[in-house]
Amino acid sequence: MNTLFIGYGRMGSAIGAAWRKSHLVGSVSAVDPHLPFSDSAQLYADLDELPQRAFELILLATKPGQACQTLAALPDPLCRGAVVISVAAGVTCASLSAALRGRCPVVRAMPNTPVLVGAGCSGLFSADVLDAERREQITQLFDAVGKAYWVEQEGQLDAVTALSGSGPAYYHLFSEALAGAGEALGLPADLAKALAAQTALGAASLQAQPGADFIELRNAVTSPNGTTAAAIARLEQDQALRHLVEAAARAAFVRSQELSQGT
Ligand SMILES: NC(=O)c1ccc[n+]([C@@H]2O[C@H](COP(=O)([O-])OP(=O)(O)OC[C@H]3O[C@@H](n4cnc5c(N)ncnc54)[C@H](OP(=O)(O)O)[C@@H]3O)[C@@H](O)[C@H]2O)c1
Known part of the structure; x- marks a missing residue:
C-alpha cells in the first residue's frame, strides 16, 4: 500500500516506523x-515537492488546527482513490x-502516546462506507502500534479520548504520586521512581492477560487485614478515588466535545 504521511512529528513518525516495520x-x-x-x-519538506502520484492511504498527523487547511490544499492526483486517516484530535469527519x-473516504483515529513503544490503543471511526477488506487493513495497521477498536458513533471518540487518549497521563500522575509516597516513606528518589514504574508495568502486564479481571487481580494481592487491605481501605473510603477518576474523565470528555465544536 502506497502510503503518505502528512505531518511527521511524534505521532506520525512513530506510526510510520511501526507500519514500515510490520510490512x-x-x-x-x-x-x-x-x-x-x-x-x-x-521525506519531503513541502507538499509541492512531492511527486504527483496517487496514494492508497494518507495519514494526516498535523496538529488539529492545521488539519483542514492541509487537506483542502491536497492536489487531486495525490488523493485519487485514497483513504484519509486523521489522528487530529477533535477534528470531525464532517469537517475533514x-x-x-x-x-476520499475519511477515518478518524484516536491513538495514544504508548504507540511510540508499540503498546498504544486506538479508537477508530468512519462516517463513510468502507468495504470489509479496507476496514480490516486499517484495523491491522492500528493493531501494529498496539490495539485497534472501532466505535459505532463518532461521539464515542470523545469518550475514547477521555479514557485511553488522555489515560496515559492519569497513570503517569499516579506513578508520580506513588513514587512521592515512597520517598516520604524513606526511599531514595531513584529507587521510588523505579519501583513505581516497574509496578505499573507489572500490573498492566497482568491486566493484559487473557480473561484477566481487575477485581480478581486486586483481590489476589489483598489478604484480609494485610498491608494492601490497609491501603485499599483508604483509597476506597467514600469511593473517593472512583468519584475523582470519573470526574476527571468527564472533564476530559467535555473538553474533547468542546474542541470538536471548535470552542
Ligand atoms: N500525542 C498524542 O498523545 C496524540 C494522541 C492522539 C492524537 N494525537 C494527534 O496527533 C497529531 C500530531 O501530534 P504530534 O504530537 O505528533 O504533533 P507534532 O509532533 O507537532 O507533529 C506535527 C507535525 O506536523 C507538521 N505540519 C504542520 N502542518 C503541516 C503541513 N501542512 N504539512 C506537513 N506537515 C505539517 C508540524 O510542523 P510545525 O511544527 O512546523 O507545524 C509538525 O512537525 C495531533 O493532531 C494530535 O491531536 C496526538
Missing part, C-alpha cells in the same frame, strides 16, 4: 517542514470530508 504498507512518503531526521521514509470536498 503492512509498501512505500512510505512523508511531508513535514522539520527535516531531515533518521528515518527510511521518503468538507475540507477534502468529498474526494
